[in-house]
Amino acid sequence: MRKNILYQTIWQQASGLLDTRFGRLSNTANLAALLYQNLPDINWAGFYFLDGHVLRLGPFQGKPACMEIPLGKGVCGNAAQQKRAYIVPDVHAFAGHIACDTSSRSEIVIPLIQHEVLWGVLDIDSPLLNRFDAQDEQFLQKIVSLL
Ligand code: SME
Numbered sequence: 105m106r107k108n109i110l111y112q113t114i115w116q117q118a119s120g121l122l123d124t125r126f127g128r129l130s131n132t133a134n135l136a137a138l139l140y141q142n143l144p145d146i147n148w149a150g151f152y153f154l155d156g157h158v159l160r161l162g163p164f165q166g167k168p169a170c171m172e173i174p175l176g177k178g179v180c181g182n183a184a185q186q187k188r189a190y191i192v193p194d195v196h197a198f199a200g201h202i203a204c205d206t207s208s209r210s211e212i213v214i215p216l217i218q219h220e221v222l223w224g225v226l227d228i229d230s231p232l233l234n235r236f237d238a239q240d241e242q243f244l245q246k247i248v249s250l251l
Contacts, residue, residue, distance in 0.1 A: 111243040114142050122250045128153075128223075131251055133163035139228065139247075140165035147207055148229035152180050154222055159184055162224065169204040178202035180225050183213035187222055189241050193234040205229060212236040214244045216251065 105113075118138055122131050132151045140149040150164020152173060159173040159180055175185045178200055183190045192211045195201045201211075208229040216224040226248055230236065 107239060110142070110144075111239075114138065115243070115247060117142075118247050118250055124251070128251065129163065132224075135226075135247070135251065136163045136165050143228070145232050145235055146228055146230050147205055148227070151216075151224055151226055152184075153224040154184060159225065164227075166229070167205045170202055173202060179211050179213050180227050183215050184222055184225050187215050187217060189214050189245065191236050191238075191241060193236075195229075207231045209233045210235045212240055212244065214241070214248055216248055 118135060121134050121138060124131065136150045140146065143149065148164065148166030148169065150166065150169065151162035152159035153162045157175050159175070161169055161171045173181045175181050179190050179192050179195070179198060190213045192198045192201070195203070195208055195211050208231060210230045210233055212228050214226040215222055216226060226244060228236070
């Protein structure tokens with residue numbers, strides 16, 4: 105399936121599934137599951153929530169992951185600190201990358217920002233090199249805006 109068709113389908117499912125009345129925990133849990141089940145070639149999809157100066161593990165799908173990431177550390181901590189998305193084509197080439205699953209080879213992290221305040225990140229890992237591009241980033245930015 106072409107990527108834009110796939111993303112349109114996931115977007116429609118997410119629009120029907122997510123409902124801010126049910127709070128962030130339930131919505132991020134369902135969004136992690138939806139992305140993990142539908143995105144090809146990924147091995148981890150989930151959320152970290154900001155708590156003071158650290159990110160704490162939230163709902164996810166995939167192998168168990170590190171529970172706490174200080175701001176500025178790893179891909180997630182950098183994306184959170186700088187409030188910008190990170191696309192890492194080769195995690196082995198990213199100084200300070202935190203390896204939760206040794207099979208991960210590339211990664212995308214999208215900051216979660218509401219009213220200019222960061223509240224967490226969405227993190228997706230792939231076992232393939234160079235799995236994520238600007239189209240993935242654009243789609244994921246759009247989908248997290250539903251939260
Ligand atoms: N690789 C991330 C850590 C989280 S796991 O990939 C689930 C990082 O460097 O921040």
